[in-house]
Amino acid sequence: MSAVKLEECRERIRTELDNVVDFWLKYSHDTVHGGFFTCIGKDGKVYDELKYVWLQGRQVWMYCRLYRSMERFHKPEILEAAKAGGAFLRKFARVSSSSGQWKCAFCLTRDGKAVKIQRTIFSECFYIMAMDELSRVTGDKDMQLEAEQMMEQLIFWVQKDSSGLGRPQLPGDIPTNGMAVPMMLLCLVQQLTEGRGQEVVQKYRELGSWCVQQILQHVQRDGTAILENVSLEGAELPGCQGRLQNPGHALEAGWFLLQFSAERGDEELQRTAIDKFVELPYQYGWDKEHGGLFYFLDVDGHCPTQLEWSMKLWWPHCEALIAFLMAYSQTKRPELLERFSQVYEYIFSHFSDAESGEWFGYLTQEGKVALDFKGGPFKGFFHVPRCLYMCERILDDLLENKD
Amino acid sequence: MSAVKLEECRERIRTELDNVVDFWLKYSHDTVHGGFFTCIGKDGKVYDELKYVWLQGRQVWMYCRLYRSMERFHKPEILEAAKAGGAFLRKFARVSSSSGQWKCAFCLTRDGKAVKIQRTIFSECFYIMAMDELSRVTGDKDMQLEAEQMMEQLIFWVQKDSSGLGRPQLPGDIPTNGMAVPMMLLCLVQQLTEGRGQEVVQKYRELGSWCVQQILQHVQRDGTAILENVSLEGAELPGCQGRLQNPGHALEAGWFLLQFSAERGDEELQRTAIDKFVELPYQYGWDKEHGGLFYFLDVDGHCPTQLEWSMKLWWPHCEALIAFLMAYSQTKRPELLERFSQVYEYIFSHFSDAESGEWFGYLTQEGKVALDFKGGPFKGFFHVPRCLYMCERILDDLLENKD
Numbered sequence: 001m002s003a004v005k006l007e008e009c010r011e012r013i014r015t016e017l018d019n020v021v022d023f024w025l026k027y028s029h030d031t032v033h034g035g036f037f038t039c040i041g042k043d044g045k046v047y048d049e050l051k052y053v054w055l056q057g058r059q060v061w062m063y064c065r066l067y068r069s070m071e072r073f074h075k076p077e078i079l080e081a082a083k084a085g086g087a088f089l090r091k092f093a094r095v096s097s098s099s100g101q102w103k104c105a106f107c108l109t110r111d112g113k114a115v116k117i118q119r120t121i122f123s124e125c126f127y128i129m130a131m132d133e134l135s136r137v138t139g140d141k142d143m144q145l146e147a148e149q150m151m152e153q154l155i156f157w158v159q160k161d162s163s164g165l166g167r168p169q170l171p172g173d174i175p176t177n178g179m180a181v182p183m184m185l186l187c188l189v190q191q192l193t194e195g196r197g198q199e200v201v202q203k204y205r206e207l208g209s210w211c212v213q214q215i216l217q218h219v220q221r222d223g224t225a226i227l228e229n230v231s232l233e234g235a236e237l238p239g240c241q242g243r244l245q246n247p248g249h250a251l252e253a254g255w256f257l258l259q260f261s262a263e264r265g266d267e268e269l270q271r272t273a274i275d276k277f278v279e280l281p282y283q284y285g286w287d288k289e290h291g292g293l294f295y296f297l298d299v300d301g302h303c304p305t306q307l308e309w310s311m312k313l314w315w316p317h318c319e320a321l322i323a324f325l326m327a328y329s330q331t332k333r334p335e336l337l338e339r340f341s342q343v344y345e346y347i348f349s350h351f352s353d354a355e356s357g358e359w360f361g362y363l364t365q366e367g368k369v370a371l372d373f374k375g376g377p378f379k380g381f382f383h384v385p386r387c388l389y390m391c392e393r394i395l396d397d398l399l400e401n402k403d
Numbered sequence: 404m405s406a407v408k409l410e411e412c413r414e415r416i417r418t419e420l421d422n423v424v425d426f427w428l429k430y431s432h433d434t435v436h437g438g439f440f441t442c443i444g445k446d447g448k449v450y451d452e453l454k455y456v457w458l459q460g461r462q463v464w465m466y467c468r469l470y471r472s473m474e475r476f477h478k479p480e481i482l483e484a485a486k487a488g489g490a491f492l493r494k495f496a497r498v499s500s501s502s503g504q505w506k507c508a509f510c511l512t513r514d515g516k517a518v519k520i521q522r523t524i525f526s527e528c529f530y531i532m533a534m535d536e537l538s539r540v541t542g543d544k545d546m547q548l549e550a551e552q553m554m555e556q557l558i559f560w561v562q563k564d565s566s567g568l569g570r571p572q573l574p575g576d577i578p579t580n581g582m583a584v585p586m587m588l589l590c591l592v593q594q595l596t597e598g599r600g601q602e603v604v605q606k607y608r609e610l611g612s613w614c615v616q617q618i619l620q621h622v623q624r625d626g627t628a629i630l631e632n633v634s635l636e637g638a639e640l641p642g643c644q645g646r647l648q649n650p651g652h653a654l655e656a657g658w659f660l661l662q663f664s665a666e667r668g669d670e671e672l673q674r675t676a677i678d679k680f681v682e683l684p685y686q687y688g689w690d691k692e693h694g695g696l697f698y699f700l701d702v703d704g705h706c707p708t709q710l711e712w713s714m715k716l717w718w719p720h721c722e723a724l725i726a727f728l729m730a731y732s733q734t735k736r737p738e739l740l741e742r743f744s745q746v747y748e749y750i751f752s753h754f755s756d757a758e759s760g761e762w763f764g765y766l767t768q769e770g771k772v773a774l775d776f777k778g779g780p781f782k783g784f785f786h787v788p789r790c791l792y793m794c795e796r797i798l799d800d801l802l803e804n805k806d
Contacts, residue, residue, distance in 0.1 A: 039643070039708070047705045048642040095573075105573075113575030166571075170498075170508075172516030239451040240442070302450045305442070305779045307711040307765055362710055364767065376708045 003402050009344060010395040016352065017388035021066065021073065023357045023374065024059070024381040029081060033111045035088035040375035043356045047373065049110040053093050055380030056108075057126030060085040062385050064133040070389065079137060086134045086143070088112065093127055101153060101164040107377075119166045121154050125184045128154070132191050151188060155207065158185065176229045176237060179246070182214035183253050190259060212260060212269065215253050219276050225299045226250040226281055240305055245297040247285025248316020254278040255323040255390075258330060270330060278323045282339060285316075290366050291346050293317060310365040314351050314379070317343055318387035325394050359384050406805050412747060413798040419755065420791035424469065424476065426760045426777065427462070427784040432484060436514045438491035443778035446759045450776065452513040456496050458783030459511075460529030463488040465788050467536040473792065482540060489537045489546070491515065496530055504556060504567040510780075522569045524557050528587045531557070535594050554591060558610065561588065579632045579640060582649065585617035586656050593662060615663060615672065618656050622679050628702045629653040629684055643708055648700040650688025651719020657681040658726040658793075661733060673733060681726045685742060688719075693769050694749050696720060713768040717754050717782070720746055721790035728797050762787050 027044040028036045030051075038055040039048035063082035066073035092112030093104045104123035105114040117123075128147045135144035157165055158181060167173075189208040193201045217234035220227045228244040229237055236242050254277030261269035285293045292312035296304040303309070324340035327333075350367050351359040353374070361379040362371040373379075430447040431439045433454075441458040442451035466485035469476035495515030496507045507526035508517040520526075531550045538547035560568055561584060570576075592611040596604045620637035623630045631647040632640055639645050657680030664672035688696045695715035699707040706712070727743035730736075753770050754762040756777070764782040765774040776782075 041705060048708075050642060107575075109575040114573040115575035117571060117573065168520060168569075170517040170520065172510075172512040172518035239453060302444060303775050305451075305774070305776070307714060307774065310773060311710060365773075370713060370768075371708070371710065372706045373708070 003399065005341075006395060006399060006402075010392060010399065012348070013388050013392050013395065017385060017392060018072075019357050020359075020381075020385050020388065021078075024385075025077065025081065028059070028375070028381065029084070030110065033088070034084050034091075035108075035110075035112070036085055036381070038375045038380040039377070040373065042353070042372045042374060044374070050115065050377075051088075051108045051110060051112075052377050052380070053089070053104055053106055053108065053123045054126045054378070055375075055382065056085055056089050056093065057123070057128075057130040058380055058382035060089065060130035061126070061133045062381050062389075064130075064137045066385070066389060068133075068137050069393075082134055083138065086130060089127060089130055090143075090146075093123070102150070103164075103166075117166070121157055121165070121181065122184065124150055124154055125188060128188055129191055148192065151192065154185070154188075159210075174237075175232055176241070177214055177217055177232055177234070179215065179218055179226075179228050179249050179253060182211040183249070183256060186211035186215065186256050186260065190256070190263075208260065212257065215257065216272065218250075218253075219272070221299070223276060224280075225284070226253075226276065227299060240298065240302070243299045243302065244304065245281075245284065245299055246295070246316075247281040247293050247297065248295070248313065248319050250277050250281035250285075251293075251316065251323045252319035254281070255319065255326045258323070258326050262330065274327045274331065274336075278327050278336075279339075282320065282324075287312075287365065292350065292363065292365075292367060293320060294365075308362075311370060312350070312363040312365065312367060314359050314361045315383040317347050317351065318383040321347065321387050322390045322394075325391050329394050329398055406802065408744075409798060409802060409805075413795060413802065415751070416791050416795050416798065420788060420795060421475075422760050423762075423784075423788050423791065424481075427788075428480065428484065431462070431778070431784065432487075433513065436491070437487050437494075438511075438513075438515070439488055439784070441778045441783040442780070443776060445756070445775045445777060447777070453518065453780075454491075454511045454513065454515075455780050455783070456492070456507055456509055456511065456526045457529045457781070458778075458785065459488055459492050459496065460526070460531075460533040461783055461785035463492065463533035464529070464536045465784050465792075467533075467540045469788070469792060471536075471540050472796075485537060486541065489533060492530060492533055493546075493549075496526070505553070506568075520569070524560055524568070524584065525587065527553055527557055528591060531591055532594055551595065554595065557588070557591075562613075577640075578635055579644070580617055580620055580635055580637070582618065582621055582629075582631050582652050582656060585614040586652070586659060589614035589618065589659050589663065593659070593666075611663065615660065618660065619675070621653075621656075622675075624702070626679060627683075628687070629656075629679060630702060643701065643705070646702045646705065647707065648684075648687065648702055649698070649719075650684040650696050650700065651698070651716065651722050653680050653684035653688075654696075654719065654726045655722035657684070658722065658729045661726070661729050665733065677730045677734065677739075681730050681739075682742075685723065685727075690715075690768065695753070695766065695768075695770060696723060697768075711765075714773060715753070715766040715768065715770060717762050717764045718786040720750050720754065721786040724750065724790050725793045725797075728794050732797050732801055 027040050030037055035051050035056055036059050037046045038052055041047045060082050063078050067078045092108055094102050095105050095114050103117055104127050106118040106123050107115040109115060128150050131143050131147035189204045193204050217230050218226050220236055228246045229241050231237055254273050257269060257273035257277055261273055287294055293316045295311050295313050296306045296309040298304050320343045324336050328336035328340060350363055353360055358374040360369045364370045430443050433440055438454050438459055439462050440449045441455055444450045463485050466481050470481045495511055497505050498508050498517050506520055507530050509521040509526050510518040512518060531553050534546050534550035592607045596607050620633050621629050623639055631649045632644050634640055657676050660672060660676035660680055664676055690697055696719045698714050698716050699709045699712040701707050723746045727739050731739035731743060753766055756763055761777040763772045763775060767773045
């Protein structure tokens with residue numbers, strides 16, 4: 001791929017990011033109760049007023065990240081939107097659990113009443129991301145402290161005692177190492193330490209290494225497969241749960257590991273990240289017949305039990321785009337750029353909606369739009385803009401340093 | 404449709420039922436730990452050993468029902484299989500909850516250790532169905548008593564206090580009337596009272612009427628729509644939850660109501676059942692382009708947020724087949740038989756697997772097999788044989804009484 005072609009990519013990605021930001025600024029703000037609508041139809045119409053906490057936190061994070069790191073988004077309206085979203089979260093998302101610990105709700109009514117609490121850590125993760133990033137643009141030290149306190153609670157749940165999450169302890173429910181947990185914690189370590197002093201970096205140093213270790217446990221079968229769930233000792237689990245593969249998750253872990261290896265100058269980790277978490281998931285996860293990444297697969301070729309296994313979702317493609325471009329930027333291996341280009345073509349010919357803006361999120365295996373909304377309970381202002389923002393920045397670096 | 408054609412249908416249905424029973428007798432029995440495997444691949448191979456309690460209970464029920472009501476299934480191997488399944492359920496399915504009440508697990512390991520407990524009533528419902536039906540073939544009065552005791556607990560959870568189910572009470576989580584609950588309770592009332600004395604019939608008489616009342620609350624928008632969730636007062640709920648339609652569920656409720664109206668000689672209820680719960684769901688639920696019933700729809704035409712909304716699942720087609728044939732048998736209106744015929748054709752050209760037996764469960768909107776297993780976490784020995792059994796019996800009556 002030539003520099004001219006990369007320049008074209010950057011322009012398209014830049015324009016797309018502008019359009020996506022405009023879409024959410026225009027349609028998602030609840031000026032009455034605060035927070036963001038996330039169930040937004042094809043043309044921008046709100047079709048449900050529930051407020052999903054993952055997506056509230058992610059939107060605050062994304063607005064702040066754009067505000068603080070890209071000049072053209074350093075605008076008062078973006079800062080104000082992020083602050084309003086943060087205020088809504090702080091006011092309503094935290095609910096006291098039966099164990100006396102703080103939990104975040106999963107879903108709130110439009111005016112902030114808790115509808116549902118998940119017995120997992122993810123609402124809390126996105127709450128922390130939001131608070132930490134918001135504290136960076138507002139200088140609010142209390143908010144940063146709140147993020148760190150919530151992080152302590154998370155670490156306690158993950159490493160010490162998960163009973164506060166509310167799941168009953170059952171004899172057949174063996175604790176597992178699911179990919180999502182160390183990935184999210186690693187993401188949070190990078191979030192909380194980025195550009196901060198040595199004291200904070202040291203505080204989370206060991207946790208970062210532990211997360212990497214936990215992620216690497218998912219490399220199974222002599223390095224030929226990434227499995228989504230393994231035992232706490234890093235062994236393969238029986239049944240569907242043990243055989244499950246989620247190529248998009250593996251690719252996302254891939255670029256988390258690439259970032260981490262670059263920070264620590266760990267070349268062996270970089271090689272593992274590219275071989276096992278970027279190239280391998282593409283090899284088994286890409287649909288040779290119709291193009292695009294499968295959502296779930298079974299490593300032994302059984303049919304997954306998830307009804308949506310063969311669908312093409314927007315977010316694995318976002319993660320793949322970042323992973324291949326980052327891997328290329330660190331190694332300059334041309335085949336990685338070819339993969340980037342392939343994913344890029346698939347995305348812009350399938351997900352991006354030239355007519356009404358933003359991306360469709362859910363396609364059939366054949367690539368037809370299966371669900372036509374732009375935002376839903378799990379699709380908000382996050383994967384698409386994060387992908388475009390990351391890629392634009394990497395392309396800026398690549399094009400600046402081109403020979 | 405002529406009597407000759409009906410005769411052909413009956414023959415095919417009869418043969419299909421024989422084949423389906425053979426499939427499960429051959430592949431699903433765990434002779435080591437008891438109970439049934441339900442995760443069974445295309446060709447009969449077990450691909451996961453977890454035991455889902457809904458499906459354990461349903462298989463016991465179905466075996467017993469066939470054993471006691473169809474002469475060709477009155478065989479020792481079927482009785483023994485049902486008894487072994489019942490013993491496994493009694494030994495392992497009941498777990499003591501934190502509230503001190505008895506809950507049934509949702510999922511067990513192969514050797515009976517609880518893996519997951521749902522905070523709903525459905526595992527208990529299928530436990531009751533199994534125990535009651537099994538007590539009818541074994542004459543075990545303790546088992547019948549156990550079914551009735553569990554039923555008392557269910558009624559308490561549904562009508563008095565649901566806190567024993569373990570869901571936290573949240574201010575935004577308004578109690579709703581979901582179609583599944585009164586449907587299941589009505590099914591249980593019919594199960595527990597069928598052919599029993601006046602004392603038992605009287606005991607559940609009021610509950611039966613209450614269930615019908617609750618089901619009828621789902622007729623909304625001046626009788627033009629069946630909505631899956633309504634408020635406890637029978638009003639429409641806001642958002643996606645309130646607009647959700649599940650045509651297969653409505654059709655299943657339809658034939659439950661038809662049975663109930665026949666028992667009580669309630670002609671008005673019969674008319675409502677046919678107009679609103681049989682014909683209406685077909686009108687909005689049938690895919691005019693590709694054939695088959697959609698899984699979920701939104702009454703206002705928004706895209707549902709369930710990723711599988713446009714897929715064609717086996718069980719709504721089972722329910723439709725029963726509903727149209729029962730409605731025809733009660734009214735002899737030819738258009739109902741035409742619908743039966745249409746669903747019949749769709750089923751036998753899409754779901755039934757002539758090669759390896761049993762039915763595929765999950766098709767794409769276009770009718771291609773999307774998940775190729777014969778049994779999974781939600782597909783066991785239940786909807787297919789129940790449908791074939793019900794239809795065969797109705798066809799027997801129709802053909803016997805033909806003019």
